[in-house]
Amino acid sequence: MADTKREIERKYEGPSAGGDTGLPDLTRVPGVAGVIDKGLAELDATYYDTADQRLAAASLTLRRRTGGDDAGWHLKLPVSEGVRDEVRAPLSDTVPRALSGLVRSRVRDAELVPLVRLLSARDVRHLVDASGALLAEVSLDRVHAERLSGGKGTAEWTEIEVELADDGDPAFLDKVEKKLRKAGISRSSSPSKLARALGETGKKKKSATAGPEDAPVTAGDHVLAYLRAQRDAIVELDPAVRRDVYDSVHSMRVATRRMRSAFRSYAKVLDRSVTDPIGDELKWLAGELGVDRDQEVLTERLTESLDGLPRTLVSGPVRTRLRTWAHARRGGSRRRLIAVLDGSRYLDLLIALDALVTDPPLLKAAGGDPSTVIAKAVRKDYGKVAGLVGQALDLPPGTDRDSAMHEARKKAKRARYAAEAATPALGGPAADLVRSMKSLQTLLGDHQDSVMTREALRELSAQAHGAGENAFTYGVLYGREEQRAAEAEAALPGLWEAVEEQTAV
DSSP states (O other), rough: OOOOEEEEEEEEEEEGGSSSSSSSOOOOOTOOOOEEEEEEEEEEEEEEEOOOOOHTTTEEEEEESTTTTOOOOEEEEEETTTTEEEEEEESSSOOOOOHOOOOGHHHHTTTEEEEEEEEEEEEEEEEEETTTOOEEEEEEEEEEEEESSSOOOEEEEEEEEEEEOOOOOOOOHHHHHHHHHTTTEEEEEESSSSHHHEEEEEEEOOOTTOOOOSOOOOHEEEEHHHHHHHHHHHHHHHOOOOOOEEEEEEHHHHHHHHHHHHHTTTTTTHHHHHHHHHHHHHHHHHHHHHHHHHHHHHHHHHHHHTTTGGGGGSSSSSSHHHHHHHHHHHHHHHHHHHHTTHHHHHHHHHHHHHOOOOOOOOOOOGGSSSHHHHHHHHHHHHHHHHHHHHHHSSSSHHHHHHHHHHHHHHHHHHHHHHHHHHHHHHOHHHHHHHHHHHHHHHHHHHHHHHHHHHHHHHHHHHHHHHHTOOHHHHHHHHHHHHHHHHHHHHHHHHHHHHHHHHOOO
């Protein structure tokens, strides 16, 4: 089993941090009523990575540590500056499976090897308020680093670490920092102990999956920059999807769609004989991700609709049945998704994406002027949207119109993603199209959600009827969904007229 702790901390170094003076006096930090000496802890941590340091390049740290009150395996995942999620697993001789899965998108089939050993003598103080509640933990760490592979040598330094208490106010760290600065102590130039150890005992290597950082010039440069961003998003979101972080599944699914759309939109730039097979695999992955995502959308929509009903319209154990229905469908899909991410097919896809952005199958148009090549592709996608919207508006309400609006929604997504890739090259007109297509996609998406919700309500109603329950409430919800769909259809002509007026690409 593994558990996760949100870690908000800052690291410092300064004149008083390297000597024998110890920690500065922090008793006068606003809000601090007492400073409690927690004694000295001896920590022994071995950090693991691939030979080419893929985890370090992504600011991930994986270590096995003994000593202190949290001995075990720790994987630190960056959230934002100074904020990391630390996933912990019990002490063992090998990397726990619960953690190795979380780094698989980075490590792939490479071996994790001991990289650096850090021995730290940690002098700890607790800053508490008037009630004795912990505000922050401040420690003075005297660190000895030893390179185990990929370099040689040792390094020593002293640093001060301030970690905010669980659920604490991050503004408190500013108050502590003000006091430290008055004592001549400044922020550390290294984001972590590992980063400093790598820098002082050997050259930190660049990630094997990193791409060129030059500013895009040609049409091909712009398309590849967009594809590289989607590849990076898929890799970076993998641990969050495995941990079931809110909206991570949806975000990864969007990245796969953006990449597939770019393949089709920019078929004059990239050879489709190469991109089509990769696109098929991205479609497969999106489908696997969609099992959970579609269920999330349906459950949220049904729950919100039910919450909005007066009590007099709720008959029978509707909420219980909805929870049971959602749990049963989600439980199986969740296990399936983890199995997919652990499978060889997904790993092969990640490797193929790396190869694509490293050695892209560029066609002649890739060397062309973005204002010509990219603009032409965007206009073509917009024309497809216009045709489908016109078709939907000409059809009477019913199944055929529902299908036409759904197809228009998919093409609006493609046009939006094509315009996203084009925005760095084309500027304002492409950005305007992104906004217009997003508005259209939202309206058409709400319509399609209504179609899918009504299907779910028919299923729930049948289950309730079979169990001898009152199915009245499902009928009420179904009627409301019909009304929502009708409102979306009524709003489409006006929205599309506005889109046509704003479109200049």
